[in-house]
Amino acid sequence: MGPRRRLPLAVWITGLALSAAACVPGTDGSGAPVPGTGAGSAVPDPARAGRTTLTIWDQEIRGGQNDELEQLNEEFENRYPNVTIKRTARSFTDLKTTLKLAVTGANPPDVIQANQGYPDMVAFVRAGLLAPLDNYAGIYEWNTRYPATLLNLNRVSADGRRFGTGRLYGISQTGEYIGLYYNKELLAKAGLEPPTTWKEFTGGLGRLRRSGELPIQFGNLDKYPAIHTFGVLQDQLGAERARDAVLGRSTGFDAQDTTRAAATLADWVRRGYLPKSANGLGYEDAAKKFAAGEGAYLLTGTWQLAGLKKTMGDRLGFMPPPPADPGGPPVTTGGQGLAWSITSRARNPEVAAAYLDFITSRHAADVMTRNGVLPAVPGRAADRVPPQSADGQMIAGWRRLSAADGLVPYLDYTTPTSYDTLSESLQGVIAGRLSPERFTTTVQEDYDAFRRAQRSQQPQPTEPR
Amino acid sequence: MKTSAPAGPAAATGGTESKARSRGRRRAPGEPRAIGYLYILPALALYSAFLLYPFGQSVWLSLLHWDGLTRATWAGFDNYRDLLTDPALRAPFAHALLLLVFYSALPVAIGLLLAALLSRDRVRGMTFFRTVLFLPQVLAMVVVGVAWRSILAPDGLLNDTLRTLGLGSLARPWLGDYDWALPAVGLVGTWVGTGLCMVLFLAGAQRIPRELYEAARLDGAGPVREFLTVTLPGLRPQIAVALTLTIVAGLRNFDLIYITTSGGPGNTTSVPAYEVYHRAFDTNQVGSAAAIGVALTVLIFALTTAVSRLVEGRRP
Numbered sequence: 001m002g003p004r005r006r007l008p009l010a011v012w013i014t015g016l017a018l019s020a021a022a023c024v025p026g027t028d029g030s031g032a033p034v035p036g037t038g039a040g041s042a043v044p045d046p047a048r049a050g051r052t053t054l055t056i057w058d059q060e061i062r063g064g065q066n067d068e069l070e071q072l073n074e075e076f077e078n079r080y081p082n083v084t085i086k087r088t089a090r091s092f093t094d095l096k097t098t099l100k101l102a103v104t105g106a107n108p109p110d111v112i113q114a115n116q117g118y119p120d121m122v123a124f125v126r127a128g129l130l131a132p133l134d135n136y137a138g139i140y141e142w143n144t145r146y147p148a149t150l151l152n153l154n155r156v157s158a159d160g161r162r163f164g165t166g167r168l169y170g171i172s173q174t175g176e177y178i179g180l181y182y183n184k185e186l187l188a189k190a191g192l193e194p195p196t197t198w199k200e201f202t203g204g205l206g207r208l209r210r211s212g213e214l215p216i217q218f219g220n221l222d223k224y225p226a227i228h229t230f231g232v233l234q235d236q237l238g239a240e241r242a243r244d245a246v247l248g249r250s251t252g253f254d255a256q257d258t259t260r261a262a263a264t265l266a267d268w269v270r271r272g273y274l275p276k277s278a279n280g281l282g283y284e285d286a287a288k289k290f291a292a293g294e295g296a297y298l299l300t301g302t303w304q305l306a307g308l309k310k311t312m313g314d315r316l317g318f319m320p321p322p323p324a325d326p327g328g329p330p331v332t333t334g335g336q337g338l339a340w341s342i343t344s345r346a347r348n349p350e351v352a353a354a355y356l357d358f359i360t361s362r363h364a365a366d367v368m369t370r371n372g373v374l375p376a377v378p379g380r381a382a383d384r385v386p387p388q389s390a391d392g393q394m395i396a397g398w399r400r401l402s403a404a405d406g407l408v409p410y411l412d413y414t415t416p417t418s419y420d421t422l423s424e425s426l427q428g429v430i431a432g433r434l435s436p437e438r439f440t441t442t443v444q445e446d447y448d449a450f451r452r453a454q455r456s457q458q459p460q461p462t463e464p465r
Numbered sequence: 466m467k468t469s470a471p472a473g474p475a476a477a478t479g480g481t482e483s484k485a486r487s488r489g490r491r492r493a494p495g496e497p498r499a500i501g502y503l504y505i506l507p508a509l510a511l512y513s514a515f516l517l518y519p520f521g522q523s524v525w526l527s528l529l530h531w532d533g534l535t536r537a538t539w540a541g542f543d544n545y546r547d548l549l550t551d552p553a554l555r556a557p558f559a560h561a562l563l564l565l566v567f568y569s570a571l572p573v574a575i576g577l578l579l580a581a582l583l584s585r586d587r588v589r590g591m592t593f594f595r596t597v598l599f600l601p602q603v604l605a606m607v608v609v610g611v612a613w614r615s616i617l618a619p620d621g622l623l624n625d626t627l628r629t630l631g632l633g634s635l636a637r638p639w640l641g642d643y644d645w646a647l648p649a650v651g652l653v654g655t656w657v658g659t660g661l662c663m664v665l666f667l668a669g670a671q672r673i674p675r676e677l678y679e680a681a682r683l684d685g686a687g688p689v690r691e692f693l694t695v696t697l698p699g700l701r702p703q704i705a706v707a708l709t710l711t712i713v714a715g716l717r718n719f720d721l722i723y724i725t726t727s728g729g730p731g732n733t734t735s736v737p738a739y740e741v742y743h744r745a746f747d748t749n750q751v752g753s754a755a756a757i758g759v760a761l762t763v764l765i766f767a768l769t770t771a772v773s774r775l776v777e778g779r780r781p
Contacts, residue, residue, distance in 0.1 A: 097746045100533050119749055127534035221614075221641055223729050277619035279730045280638020285618060416748060427730040431643055 043139055044350035046080045052348050053084045054355055055109040057102060059095040059338065064306055064371035065174070071367055072359050079358075083351055092338075096120065103129045103343055110346035111355060113338040114170055116153050116409075118163060118416040121339060125169055126160030131342045132167040136353040142171055145360070145377055147402050150175070152247070153409055154339045161454055163413060164247035170339025173360055174368065175376040175398050177334025177407060178228045181290065181298040181308060182317045186213055190296070194317055196326045198236055201297075205273045208296050215273040217295025219286025224419070226265070226426035227411050229274075229299050231333035232321050233261035235408050239331035243408045245447070252447040255440050262429050262436035269430050279427050301334075302394055306372045309390050318390045320397040320406070329404030330397065333411070336376050374398060415450035418443075520762070527755035533745070537752070544756035554757070557735045558764075560647060561716055564736065567651025568658055568715025573707050575655070576662025577700070581692050583663075584670040595667065599660035606657075610724030613653045614640065617725070640726050646734050650725060654715060662707040669703035670696060705777035709769045716765050737761045 046052070060069045066089065073085045088109070090098065095113065102109055103124065114121040114130065124130045137143050143151065150172065157166035180201070182194055187204075190211040195201035208215040220226045234242050237257040244250040268274045275281060281289075283300075290298040291311035298304075299321070308316055320330035340359065342352040358364065365379035375382070378395050385392045401407055412419035425442050428434030434442070527544050531537035548554050579598070583591065601609060616622045617639040624636035639649040677695045686694060697704075719738035722728060728735035728743070737757050744754035 100746075104534060119747060123532055123534050123749055127532075129534065221638075221726065221729070223727050275619070277638035277641060280617070280619050280641025282614065282618070420748070424729065424731045427641075428643075431641075431730060433643055433731070 041135075041139060044354050046083055046351040046354045049080075049082065049348050049351050051082050051084075052351050053086055054111065054348070054351055055086045055088070056111045056355075057088045057090070057095060057099060057109045058111075058113045058340075059090055059092045060113075061089050061091055062303075064368075064373045068364075068368045068371040068373050069359070071371075072364055076355060076358050080351075080354075083355075085355075108343045108345050110343060110348065110352045112341055112343060114341045115338050116163070116170075116335070117413040119419075121154075121169060121341070122156050122160060122163050124341075125156040125167075128160075129344055130169045131344045131346065131349055132169060133171065133342065133353070133356075134168050136356070137168050137171075140353070140357045142168075142357075142360075146171070147405070149405055149407055150336050150376060150402075153335050153413075162248055164249075164409070170341035171356055171360055172336035172339050172376050173364065173373075174337035175334070175374045175402075176302045176337060177320065177332050177398065177401060178232050178299060178301050179318055179320050179332065179394065179397060180322070181300065181304070182319075183290070183293065183296050183312070184315050184317050186293065186296040189213075192296075194319065195322045197328075198322050198324055201322050205268070206271070209272055214275060214295045216268070216297045216299060217286050217290040218274045218278045218299070219281035219283045219289075220278045220427060220430060221281055221285075222283045223423035223427060224412070225283045225286075225300065226278075226430060227419075227422050228301065228333055230261055230265055230422070230426055230429075231408065231411050232299055233264050234258060234411075235331045235333060236321065236324070237261060239406060239408050242411075246409045246411060246414045248414075248451070251451075252444050253440070255444070258440040258443060259436045262426075262439045265426070266429050266432060266436060270432070274430075279430055302374050302398075305374075305390055305394055316390045318393045318397070320401055329406050330400055331404075331406040331408065332401065333409075334401065334407045335409050369395075415446055417450070418446055421446040523755045523758050526752055527759050529752045531751040532749040533751045534749070540752055544753045545760070547753065548756060548760055553732065554740070554753075556732055557737045557740045557757075558760075560734060561718070561736045561761075563647065564651050564654065564718065565712060565715045567648070568654035568718065569708060569711040571655045572658030572662045572711055573704060575659045576666050576707065577697075577704075579659070579663045580666030580670055580700075581688075581696055584667060584696070595664060599664050601657040601659075602661045604657075606720035607724060609653065609657060610721045613656075613721075614725045617649055641730050643730055643733055646726055646730060650721060650734055653721060653725075654718065658711045658714065661710065665703045665707050666700055669700045673699035702777055705772055708772045708776060712768050712772065713765055716761060716768070 056073075058069065060066055069087075073087060077083060077085055092115075096115060099112060099114075099120075103112060104127070108129075114124055121130075133142075137151075151168065152164050154168055154170040154172065155166050156163055156169050180195075184194075186208070187194060190204070190208050190213060192204045192207065195204060205215040218225065218229065231242070234253075234257055237260055238254055241250070241254045241257060245253040265274075269276060269278065275286075275295075278286075286295075287298065287300065287304055287308065289295060291308050298308075302318075305316075305318060321332045323330045340356050342349050342356070346352050360376070362377075362379045365375035365377055366381035368375040369378065369381040369385065372391065374394055378399065382395045385395055387393070387396060411422055415421075421442060425434055425439050429436065429439050526537075528540055528542070529537040530540040530543070548558075583594070618624075619636075619638045619641075623639065627633060627636045637645060639645050642649075673695060677699070678691060681691045681695050717738050718736055719742060722734055722736050722739045723742070726734045728739055738761065741754045741758045741761070744750040744757070
């Protein structure tokens with residue numbers, strides 16, 4: 001094609017670009033409700049709301065989670081026949097990629113599941129797209145239902161800049177934490193008991209290796225799993241310091257802790273405690289290998305429990321990462337499921353709040369337990385789970401962690417870019433390409449850059465209405 | 466419609482020759498010139514709505530700082546300047562250009578070789594071979610990605626085969642290896658593209674007059690000489706098409722990276738198309754994502770134009 005043809009095309013494109021340019025995209029945040037909204041202090045009664053449709057976007061599509069929510073939705077509709085629930089369930093990734101358009105669109109859903117951290121929840125709050133729930137938290141006594149650590153993960157500062165503090169913008173149904181799965185048979189074969197202390201655990205790794213077993217199964221092709229593994233290692237050295245860093249309450253991650261944890265990770269790969277080919281092995285593939293008897297331990301989230309149990313049955317054991325002293329308080333990376341939030345343009349926020357309360361109530365917790373899901377606040381059904389089963393161990397571990405305040409939020413909550421920084425650099429640490437010291441510097445640079453950006457924006461001009 | 470008089474748009478957009486002709490001749494009677502626009506209207510409307518308008522919007526977004534939610538602010542050419550200065554943004558383009566060797570150069574070269582071999586003599590079961598080699602082209606890229614992810618896994622087919630052959634020292638976690646991940650992903654592209662090139666070249670070779678080969682043989686040309694003097698020039702248009710298709714496929718490569726490596730290990734396999742997605746949906750940098758997209762479009766346009774000029778021999 002000659003230029004003669006291209007010229008009109010270019011004119012076309014420019015013309016269209018200009019017509020698209022007619023509007024600046026985005027909201028100016030004026031949709032944000034006035035602080036302290038959520039009418040009155042009486043418990044809302046959805047039965048009086050008239051015919052209402054509650055539109056919900058969530059990502060609870062996995063077996064037990066889906067069943068649990070379906071059941072709760074049905075019960076809610078039966079209790080309030082005037083309310084119809086319209087549910088849109090998508091995978092985590094699909095929800096993440098479509099939610100922004102949905103909540104900014106003309107017809108936003110009433111209730112959404114927002115991923116905690118800067119890229120999603122904080123961004124939504126800054127754009128004024130979520131309604132603060134502090135008032136409802138008071139009415140429904142969520143403040144006492146949940147441990148403060150968990151509630152804080154759903155908080156965003158009033159200026160929409162900081163995460164982990166400020167107003168409440170969601171509550172979570174489920175709890176989750178990174179724990180230590182173990183294959184009882186393989187441990188017994190190597191003459192090992194399930195470890196009761198961290199030292200016992202690390203001390204047994206060499207023995208497993210010598211007996212020809214892979215000590216810890218691990219796949220990091222998907223990049224994020226190393227964040228969990230590294231987080232657990234870092235937590236053992238200073239959980240409180242790590243938590244402060246994630247929530248922006250300090251000047252960064254403790255350099256010594258970070259370097260030592262990264263050095264341990266690299267060392268474990270070198271010694272063959274973790275598979276040398278970890279960077280090339282998929283996360284789910286690693287879990288499958290562990291279930292098939294390859295690897296004595298697997299360090300990953302509680303969300304894998306149901307699947308692993310299906311294959312391994314009674315051979316599977318589970319615990320939080322063992323504490324420093326026998327019976328001591330455990331620490332680990334973890335938190336809770338995605339936050340259930342109410343959009344600021346929800347047609348009937350009171351019905352939405354009643355729904356949130358319902359799916360996180362004590363009864364809901366029991367429904368979750370019966371479906372193999374770990375509720376953020378376990379109820380009575382949890383007491384009846386056999387304590388020696390993997391589920392029982394998971395619930396007991398969660399209670400110990402909650403009681404000891406031993407949860408450190410996911411490290412990728414730290415800054416908007418920390419997911420990329422951590423996942424890329426940890427692959428380098430595992431491959432032996434990035435020294436632990438260099439890793440610490442990289443993480444600190446990411447931290448500093450974000451704090452600088454935050455400070456420069458801090459005296460935020462009040463946005464025009 | 467039998468008339469040879471070009472309708473409006475053809476005259477407006479066509480080459481000099483047709484323009485001169487339409488000016489000198491009267492239109493066919495009873496056919497208003499403007500009706501031509503009506504004929505192309507459906508296609509043009511669709512094209513505008515689904516391609517031109519979004520592209521214009523992308524250009525506009527690339528000039529803004531926008532997180533996808535709050536009000537965008539004017540960025541001017543900041544996002545484009547970052548493309549040149551930020552190493553994290555330059556790397557994906559470097560990787561993409563390197564991948565073109567695997568996505569474009571190798572498939573064309575192998576395709577030519579196969580076509581030259583297959584077209585010389587009658588091969589038994591030719592249709593079968595052609596079908597098998599073309600098959601990857603039919604598969605959805607997602608399927609290809611999933612399949613190769615398992616082949617290239619630490620205990621996958623490739624490493625197992627190497628170990629069986631006593632070449633265990635060569636086995637490695639291909640997709641997780643800092644040096645090998647990019648070539649590994651690239652070779653998947655070669656596997657996908659080769660069949661297409663071969664089929665194109667085979668079809669082209671059939672249109673080369675047999676007499677040329679006979680003449681070459683009479684002049685004492687061997688197979689190599691024959692290939693260089695008859696087949697290769699004869700396949701020029703097909704080579705241009707193959708290069709264009711494979712370059713476009715190579716540069717907009719997203720699915721394969723998304724499924725196999727997510728740009729890892731480190732960022733050794735990050736490519737522009739994946740970066741567009743990552744920035745737009747994961748890190749809320751819509752403006753930057755749009756700038757990458759526009760730059761990628763310009764790059765594809767430039768390369769394919771170069772191909773059509775140099776290889777196909779079209780003059781401006």
